Amino acid sequence: MLALITWLDRVLGLSYKEHMGIAFLSVGKNNGTAIAIATLAFQPLVAIPAATLPIFQIIFLILYLKLAERVRCLFESCLELDEKSKAEAL
Numbered sequence: 001m002l003a004l005i006t007w008l009d010r011v012l013g014l015s016y017k018e019h020m021g022i023a024f025l026s027v028g029k030n031n032g033t034a035i036a037i038a039t040l041a042f043q044p045l046v047a048i049p050a051a052t053l054p055i056f057q058i059i060f061l062i063l064y065l066k067l068a069e070r071v072r073c074l075f076e077s078c079l080e081l082d083e084k085s086k087a088e089a090l
Contacts (some may be wrong), residue, residue, distance in 0.1 A: 001027060002064055006071060016075035023064070027057055 002023060011020040031054055038047040064071070 002060060006074065010074055014075075016072045019071075019075060024061065026033075027061060 005023050007027060009022060014022070015081065031050060034050040035047045038050055
């Protein structure tokens with residue numbers, strides 16, 4: 001899911017900040033709705049995967065934050081980032 005959002009945001013020309021906002025807002029949506037539909041339409045055991053998904057989403061989002069600099073390089077030039085960090089150091 002995160003890879004698809006990253007690719008799509010880059011193709012659409014969004015900035016890194018816009019991308020991170022969209023990624024974090026969209027990844028955790030609709031879990032409650034999926035649980036309710038699965039419980040009503042099927043047996044309650046069908047809702048277990050949808051109920052446990054938020055645990056894994058938290059782990060994926062933390063890992064995505066750890067990769068933030070690499071993701072930023074997809075949206076901005078890594079050379080441009082190096083120049084900014086050198087300028088901030090001075």
